[in-house]
Every structure is written in C-alpha cells, then in structure tokens.
Amino acid sequence: MTLTPLIEPGWLSAILPEVILCVAGMLLMLLAAFAPKLREETAPLALIGFIIAAWSERLVVGGRFFGGTYEISGITRIFDITFLLAAMLATLFAREYLQRENIEGGEFYALLMWGTVGMMMMAKGLDLLIVILGLELLSICIFVLVGYHRRIPVSNEASLKYFLMGAFATGFILYGTALFYGATQSTNFAEMGRVFATANPRDPLLSIAFVLLMSGLGFKLAVAPFHGWAPDVYQGAPSPVAGWLSVAPKAATLIAVIRLFAAMTPLLQHAMWMKMIAALSILSMVIGNAVAIAQRDLKRMLAYSGIAHVGYMLIALLTLRDDSVAAIAIYTITYALMNIGAFGVVSMLAKNQNDPQTLDDIAGLGFRRPFYGLALTVCMFSLSGLPPTAGFIAKFYIFKTAVDSGHVTIALIGILTSIVSVYYYLRVVYFLYMKEPPEREAVPVGGIFATGALAISIIGIFLIGIFPTPLFEMAGAAARALLP
C-alpha cells in the first residue's frame, strides 16, 4: 500500500463549512459556560454560524481531498444546503420552544452543528469508513438531542430507545463493512467498484454484506421493517429536534446509499438486491401510510408518514440514473421544508410536553391562529403531494423517473398508497378548520423566530412548487457529475 500525501493543497477551503460549524459549536459551548449573560443570545448566534457556513459553501472548491476519501462536488453542495436548511429551521423553532420549556442552553445548538458536520461527512465520504465516522458523530449528537428535555420521562425514554437501537444498527453497518472489506480488500467506493465490476453477483459473501449494511442504513432511514423506533423517538423528542431528525439524517443516509449503489452499479443489474430495495420501498409505503391513519398523536402520525416518504424516495433508487439522483435531492429539500414546518407548528403547542400532542390540540386552530393554520395546511398538502406545492413537484419527479425506468407497477403502488395518505393529511386540515376548539385548548405560542421559520417553509414550498426550474438545473447538473 502506497502512502499518498493525505493533505492536498486547498484542503482547508474544501472543508470550510465543517470547520466553521465545529468551531462555532465549541464557541457556543464556551459562551454558555463562561458568559451566562449571553445565554439568551445563543440561538441568534447559532443562526449566524449556520448562515456563515452556508455562505462559505460558495468558497468551497470542488475536487477530491484527503487521499481520495472526501469529495466536494455539486451534489454534496446541494445536500450541504439541505442539512444547513434543516438545522436552521430547527434552530428557529427550537429557540422559543426551549425558552418556553426553560431548558435553553448553548450545547443544544452546538450539538445541532456537530450533527450537521457528521451529515456533511456522510455526504462527502468516498470511503465507507468516513461515512461511518460521520454517522457516528451524527448519532451521538442525536442521542443527546432526543433526550434534551431531560426532566420529562418520554424524552429520556426516546433517547434510550434510540441509543440502544442505534448502537445495534451501527453494529450491523460495521459488520457489513467488514464483510465488504473482506470481499473487496477495500472500503473505498472507487476501489470497491472496480472489484464489483468483475465480481460474481451470486457471491454469498457480498449478499450477506449488502443485507447487513442495508439493514443498518435502513434503520437510519427508518424504512419498514426497520422503522419501529421512529414513532416512539419522534414522540418523545423535543418537537424541533423531531422535525430535524425526521429529515436531515435520512437525507445524509440517502446520499451515502446513492454513492454505494453507484459503486455497485454493474452488480445491481444481476443480483437480487434491487428486488430487496423494491420490497423495502413497498413495505414502507404500505405500512407507513396504513398505520398513519390510526394515529391521533401528530408526531407519531408524522413519523409514519415519514416512513412512507422514504419509501417513495427508494423508488427512485431502483434504477440509478442522473434523473433519479436529482429526484432524490429535490425530494429531500422539499421534505425538509414541509416536514420541519409541520413539526414546527406542533412545537408551538403550549402544553405539558410529556402528554401526547394529538389532533384535538389543533382543533379550530385555523381560524384562531390563521397563519399557523395556513402553514400547517400548506405543509399537509405538500406532504400529500398536491399541486401547486413543492410536494407535488417532488413526488411527480419520483414517479416520473420510476415510469421512465420501467417500474410502472411500483409507481402504481406508490400512487395508490398516496391516495391513502391523503386521508390522514386531510384529517389534519379537517381538525384545523372544521372542528370546534376543545375546552382546555393548547394555544400555540410563537414569536418572531418560529413565525419566520414557518414563513420560510411556506415560501419555499410554493417557490419550488411553482418555479422549480433553477433547482432542477442545479440538481440535474450535480447528478450528471456524480454518475459518469
């Protein structure tokens, strides 16, 4: 093995966003510890940190760094923006939530930042080990963030559940990686790809490795049948965290899976693996949408709907083309806007956070708090994929790539399950506008931060829904560069 110089010129500017976020996180921790007077201002400062990181994306030069293990390209930029967007929305919603619950602290935002760094590593890693490193960094942040509301039992329970299940899943991922290493003598995607090109598709070692790896990643994606943790964890986690958790880690895992699949392309045509992915997708769409109907707890409902949404995204993975990668990139951005927006409205419901936040809590909200009602309605319609929202564009793109690649049956299943999903998304609108408010109502309280975040969500949803062309151009170019 030849040792290549690991530090190429320009490496610092390549990882500038990561560096900024790491340093900003540390500063926030120190501020919270040594300047308690500034504690009130941690959220705005964190926001500034995220904005600087997003701005620094412009300075980043594309290319491969650190001995060919770290790639910065168009697609990583899009995903970085998605992660930063998710984190910013979560920060905006968290500010007033944490103040209301009296648990504000600098470490919350620091953890969000470091989690974002972990996701960026997952998106950019060209080596399975880098991906796993990023994943672990992310997971540790999630463990703490989920249990951040430490005085209430459900939050602790959620954290413990995620920790135990997550550790187990990481074990699967590591085991799968080890087997892949055994089969290919490398953990580098490019090296692995070279071996895959000539490998026997029926090699049991490869199949076992693939199944193990996908089980672990499936856990992170919350696809059925690895979804059991999601409803409990979302329910217990502080709502802004749940919104972030339901979007950003999934996006990071998806881009890692895309890279893995791109390396495996020659094999995927022959092996049964794509059938497994199809099965995961169908199972997720069916279970997610069917069980969501039975949920009265908003966060559990959104958890199951999230399972279904990953199912839709997996459809695009069945045939890896530039179109399908672009479709997934657009879907994740859209999903970040609409799902975090929906969780954001839930986070504003002022009630004991240990109790479930049910549909009854939003009854009659649409006329008492028109803006929040409108925001939740827009998010719900976007989630159900109705035009002219971004959800329609995203879903249309997914189904279009499916039909173009000949997966008409699975697209049909997707459409049929979408019809089911309309029912429970619509039920939210029904409670918002057509139900009388309960006696002890949980009036949502939100200041400028949360309202601003909702405005960003609504504007984003309509902007992508009505003028998707710039995003298409960006995602299309990035995807073509990713898949030679």
Next chain:
Amino acid sequence: MGAGVSNILSWMVWLPIVVAMILAFFPRHAVTAIKSAGLAASLVTFGLSFVVLQLFQDGIANFQLSESHTWIPQWGIRYALGVDGISIWLVMLTTLLTPVVFLSSWNAIHKHPKEYVIAFLIMEAAMIGVFVATDILVFYIFFELTLLPMYLVIGVWGGANRIYAAIKFFLFTISGSLLMLLGIIYLGFLQYHEVGRPDFSITHLYGLSIPMPAQAILFAAFALAFAIKVPLFPLHTWLPDAHVEAPTGGSIILAGVMLKMGTYGFLRFCLPLFPDATARYANLMIVLAVIGVIYGALVSWVQPDMKKLVAYSSVSHLGFCVLGIFALNQTAIEGSILQMVNHGLSTGALFLLVGVLYERRHTRMLADYGGLAATMPLYATLFVITVLASVGLPGLNGFVGEFLILAGSFKTHPTATIAATAGVILAAIYLLWLVQRVFFGPVTREENRSVPEIAWNEVAAMVPLIALMVWIGVYPNTFLRKMSPSVQKLLTTVQKGGQRGQVMVAETLTRRFAAPSPASGRGTLVSGPRPAQREGR
C-alpha cells in the same frame, strides 16, 4: 392583436388569485369591504371573459388567444393557455356563476366571510385554468387546485353532515385524479420516445399513436378520473352527499361548473388521445350514462328533500351529456356541450332557489311546504321558469340541448337513446311534482304564510341565469356557431386516430359475429364498429 390582450386568459386566471391574496391581509371585521372586493373581482373577470368572447373568432377550430411560456423545460412543461369552441362556453359559465354565488350568498354567510370569499376566488381561478389549459400538466394542476377550496367550502360552511361529505368528495376525486396523474406520466413517457424530447402539450399529444393495450389502460386511467367527476353511475355516490351538505354557493359551483370538468375532460382528453379505446369502450360508457339517466331520475322522484332531489337530477342530466359525447357525432357532441352549459344555468339556479327557501325556513323537506305561490309570487315565478328549463320545455334552454343529444345519438345508438328519452319524461314528473308540492295546493303550515319574498340580491343573481335560459332556448345558434369547428376537428381527430382501431374493432366483431356487414358510410363519423348493430342484437 396588441400585447395587452394577447395574455387575456392569464389575466382571467390570475386576477381572482391576486385579489384573494390581497384579501388575506384584510382585517377580519371589514366584512362588507371583503364581500364587495370579491364581487368586484368576479365581475371584472366576467367582463374579461366578454372580451375573450369578442376576440374569439368563429370558424377557427384550433386554440385561440393562445399563450405559451416555458415553465419547466426539463420536463417539457409549458405554461400554455388557449380557448377553443369546446371550452369557451364553459369559461363563460364559470365567470358567470362566480358573481352569482357572491350575490346570492351576500347575506347568507355569517361564519368566516373572509375565508369564504377567498375560497371562491381561488376556486374560480382554478376552474378557469382547467378549461383554458392547453398543457396537460397545467390542466392537471388546476384540476387538483379546485379540490382544496371546495373541500373547505363544504367542510366549513356546510350542513350537519358536512365533514363526511367533504372528506368523501375529496377522497373520491383524488383517487381518480392521482391515477390519471400516473397516466399523464406514462403519456409523457410515450411522447418522449416518439418525438425525442419531453412534451406535454395537448395538441402535440393528439398526434401520438399509442398501441392498443396501452391505450386501453390509459383510457381507463383518464376515464376513471373524469367519470368520478361527472359523476357517472356507479361512481356517483359522493355527489348527493356533497351537494346536500355544501352551502348554496358551493352547490351552485359544484353542480354548475365542477361536474363539467369531467365531461370536458372526456372531450378534451379521452376522445382525441385514445380514439381506439374510445371506439371500443364507447358502448360501455353509453350504457353507464343511460343507467345514470334513468337511475338518477328514479331516485330524484322519491326524494323527500328538495336539495337531494336536485342533486340526483344532476346525475340524470349529466348522463345525457356523457351519452352525447360517446355517441361520437357532431350533433350529439354539440348538444352535449350546450347541455353542460344548460345544466350549469338551470341546476345552478335551482340550487340557488332551494337555498333561498332554506335561508328563510331552515328546512328542505317537501312535506314542510305547500301553497308558497301565494306568499312568494315572484319567487314562485322564477322557480317555475327554472324548472321548466330543466325539464326541457321548448323555448327554454334544456330542450335544445336534450333534443340535439337525443337526435344525434339516435343515429348511432337508437336503443340507448330511446331508453334515455324515458329520463326526459321522468324529469318532467319529478320536477313538476316538486313544483306542485312546494308552491300549489293548500297552505298546510302556518309558517309558510309569512315567508319573506325573495330579496334583491337573489333576484339580481337570478336575472342573468333566466335571461340566458331564454336566449339559448330561442336562439341557440349564438352558442352552437362558436363550437362547431372545434367539434368537427375533434371528431376528425378521433376518426383519424381511430382508423387503425376501427379495423381492429371490426376484426373482433367479425370474429365474434361471423357476419360482418360492410360499412355503409352512413352519417356517423366513427361508423366502423357499427354500434347500432351491436346495440340492437
């Protein structure tokens, strides 16, 4: 044509939306201002539609006043609008009925008037968009956009059982339209392979020749969406619930315009895009339509509830429209389009009048009325005229539409036509009986002696409807003249595309009946399958 009028269709679509967005920022208590702004916006849109009518040139079959802008080039989607003879009167109907709704519900809506006005304005824009879109995805987007406001209108301002009705309405429609979306995607895929670039323009898609099994599946996907919307028997079950529970304004728009989005969809998409499948399944559609005509009429007959009676009569009347469409000849299709407008006018007016009575007495049961002609003479007059128009009295609009449909479809489907004619007779029975029980006979309830007469705003809403009923009844040529070339072109498209299918169907028939008769070239344009023969066997 100047730049100012070249995008007049866009103006019509976007004006109501822009006004709705401005209204969202109005203070909640400025009720009169909000209502006036809504009415003014709808009247201006109505005025714009007259400009469209002026600019519309007779004798041209293609889309006119077209505008086309690149929208999503990656998918070949263009923001393309245009009107032709098939859509022009439906656009006019939409722009007419929206101010009628605002006028008639001027004093009827006490709960959240601001949201009510906004919902109707967005609905109007979406409905106009449906009729003027010439890109299939733009059509789809507007088609879906009509759902949300209507869902809210039924669910927020509706009657006692409104939630059930609203959700049923939404789920029925969305099931059909989502499957149609998959059909659209597949159509785009086929078009991409044919021309080498993505293209969703309707006129370009007309040139696509699709092999038969795929065509049948696509036809099914589209026809299902439109059949739910029309609604065609047996997919009509959402309609009585939605109509009865909706507030008066919602019923007017629902019956007046939204149902036509289904019949319009048949004409715009199913027939010209899938001619072979149309030829093959025309008989099935006609059978369903005739069942709908008779079933709707029979159920209307036994309704104790006035609004439900009118709702079921819609099933019956829309059955005529579908019969006319799938008879596939010039007379019947023209009659069918005219009947869509007629139904919008007369059933819209009926819902309005039933709503007027409900406002005053808070009951819709026929048994609670009787002898109202004495207390409300003006109201009774308007009601009787409307009923007669709906029944099909010569000299009023219903007669012209139904006569054209029946005359046209008799040439190709005599048996079905004769069966459908029973629907006309039944309509006379249930509608006249309705009039008799409500307006004549002795006054059985004391409350009916002091019902206030119909108010100025309601009369104002009724006047244009009545005027048009008479106009269409006396001189339908004003209306038919504009639609003829487009209908002719549609039938040519169907015939041209259907030639291969015609052969295929003829072959199946040959195999099935062993005694083929050579096409006699009688009047009908799609005479290949000789449906008359099949009908008669």
